Amino acid sequence: MVDRVLRERIDALLDVYREITTDQPEALRQIALTELAESVQQSNAIENSTLTLGDTERILAGQLPSGRRDLREVYEAKNLAKVTTDLLTSTEPLETGLILHWHGTLLAGIRDDAAGRFRRAGEWVRVGGHLGANPEFVSGLVSDALARYREDASTSPLDAIARFHCEFEVIHPFVDGNGRIGRVLINKQLQDHGLPPVIVRARNRQADYYPALSHYATTDSADGMTRLLALLLLESLHKRIALLTSRRVIPLADWARASGVRGNVATNKAKRQTIPAFRVRDRWMIAAEHR
Known part of the structure; x- marks a missing residue:
């Protein structure tokens, strides 16, 4: 859970944020669009993409990246940008159909055989020492995670978002693209609660993001992920408040x-x-x- 001090800081900033953004939807949209390339590059970098931010910006502008790059990485940047842009205007409820739709977009032209569907019988995945859920039960496990999220989010949104993300990654419902879709869903959930998006950073993933996932997998505690998301949310709020109020x-x-x-x-x-x-x-x- 978010500790009392962090929660109070978030609540205080949210009061300011909501007061100054009530009539500025276009400003918030433009801030999110300026973050698009960085958000895409950081999420892909967590999955070991070699594209720099400059490369990603060029790709999203319809140009070629610098030097020789793997074509898959180019598709990854374009596709994740499409999903992230779609997220900005998404009003659909977070349900299985939307998750599968975004996954289909993410893997289009990369793994068309696996795009837009959960793992099937015989499709096991392993990430280091973690084995994803038995593919026979993936669909039901995702449904259960969504149901718990909806129940928990009514009283503690950030805790619920953190737990859902950890559970989603433990299930690892797809053959490929689990981490990137999971991080998109974090921002979908934040958006649905009137909160700004966050960027999970690649640089510190070995010190904060991965340990939080591993801790959940072995203890069922999402406290580490909750704290990470709380700090990222504070940063996102600070950024938007500064850009909208500072000279x-x-x-x-x-x-x-x-x-x-x-x-x-x-x-x-x-x-x-x-x-x-x-x-x-x-x-x-x-x-x-x-x-």
């Missing part, structure tokens, strides 16, 4: 020098979200007027 945002390093704060201290505060810093193109930024 200028600056690199965190510049703010630290001007404020007499050591760079590593400022970065650690940013990671813990005890200052309103946020990442743009994987670089920590902050409102210039923050004191």
Whole structure:
């Protein structure tokens, strides 16, 4: 569960966020679109894609990436961008049909034989030391996870989102594309609760994201994932509030020098979200007027 301090910080920021964004849907849409390439690149990088952010931006602009790149990675970028863009205007309830539709888009031209369907009998998957659920039961397990999510989300949305994501990844319902679809679903769930999207970062996946999934698989506790999503949500709220209310945002390093704060201290505060810093193109930024 989200601890009391984190929950209070999120609730306080949400009050500000909702007050300043009530009549600014286009601003929120444009912020989300500026994050599109970074969101796609980071999610694919978690799955070991070699595309840089620059490569991804070129691909989404209809150009070729720099150097020689695997064609599959080009399709992965284009397809995930389509799913993510569709998510921005999605009003459909989160049900199996929508999950399968997005999976079909994600794997189009990559694994057409497996796109848009759950694993079938005999299709076992393993990720390191974790074996995905028996394919015979995958469909029912996903339905059960959705039912529990809907029940839990009415009282504790972030906890429910974290648990659903962990359960989805433990089930590993697809032959391919489980992680990327799972992270899309996080943002679908956040959006359905009036919350901004988050970007799960590839750089620290060995220290936070993967351990949270592994902990859930062996203990049934999603607390680690809940805390990670809480910090990412704080960052997303800080970013949107800053962009909508501040005259200028600056690199965190510049703010630290001007404020007499050591760079590593400022970065650690940013990671813990005890200052309103946020990442743009994987670089920590902050409102210039923050004191």
